[in-house]
Amino acid sequence: MKTEKDGYRTFARRHIGPGRTELTQMLETVGASSLDQLVEETIPASIRLKKQLNLPEGISEYALLEDLRKKASMNRVYKSYIGLGYYDCVTPGVIQRNILENPGWYTQYTPYQAEISQGRLEALLNFQTMVVDLTGMDIANASLLDEGTAAAEAMTMLHRVAERKQGGDGAAFFVSEKCFPQTIDVLTTRAEPLGIKLVVGDHSTFDFGGGVFGALVQYPDTDGEVCDYSDFIN
Structure with a gap:
């Protein structure tokens, strides 16, 4: 038999969103007695959904990953003959760990730090120099998406x-x-x-x-x- 205390043990209940006390305080601040009253007073009735969403109960991240793994294990993996530029490639572990999995390379923040920009420019220059050496062409470009x-x-x-x-x-x-x-x-x-x-x-x-x-x-x-x-x- 599950109790409210059992539900509170989940990470989401403990750490994500306001608790009941905080929710009550926020509603009192805006002069509303409940979330439903707050919605009715702020969102026009013409655009409000008048029925409940057909959604299951929320689950934890761990349970979700387990469910996805079970579904993925049902897939049958066949040999792929895809081509036209879409090929499998070998990514050395050191490249994957230090570049592809390094947040400094894929963070959403603009790299204003001079050291990061300098490093990227140097990497692009080295790549272009290598391409010129391999192809014998006079110039080579880099840093394009496709x-x-x-x-x-x-x-x-x-x-x-x-x-x-x-x-x-x-x-x-x-x-x-x-x-x-x-x-x-x-x-x-x-x-x-x-x-x-x-x-x-x-x-x-x-x-x-x-x-x-x-x-x-x-x-x-x-x-x-x-x-x-x-x-x-x-």
């Missing part, structure tokens, strides 16, 4: 450079049909208001003569193939 955004930023940068050099000519940007579809969609959205003609096709047969200011290819491509782009680049 591949589609990075591709769109690269396209707009090339477009601005082409406009300055060619006086507005060269308004076509080539995209390999082997790029991820979500990346092509972002490029299409970004290209339209800027007046950029987006050409999607086969990089091995496309004619780059006449007004193409840049190109985007996927490596590995959307089918997982590792293509040799040496001839394409040269």
Whole structure:
């Protein structure tokens, strides 16, 4: 047989929200005899729900986690063949503990501390330097949320450079049909208001003569193939 005292032993009853004495004092301060009277006097009847919510009794965090574990154990985990840029990856334990699980990296507060900002800038610079070394490109970007955004930023940068050099000519940007579809969609959205003609096709047969200011290819491509782009680049 459960008693009121048993219910009070739960963490929520003991630590979350006001107790009965505090609730009575607050109601007396605002001149209300009950919560129902307070609601009636402050919330218009036209927007108040006139029936009880169909909700079960609240449970503790521990009981909730146990219930979720039982439900999760009923799932059957099969081999996943998802691709198109969504791949499993190996995260070293030291990275997970010191970066991904470090509140200093994901806190909602803006990192005004100079030391944190300096560290992030240094990490981004090291990453960009590594990408340049691996790819042999002149520049590399960083600190973008997804591949589609990075591709769109690269396209707009090339477009601005082409406009300055060619006086507005060269308004076509080539995209390999082997790029991820979500990346092509972002490029299409970004290209339209800027007046950029987006050409999607086969990089091995496309004619780059006449007004193409840049190109985007996927490596590995959307089918997982590792293509040799040496001839394409040269």
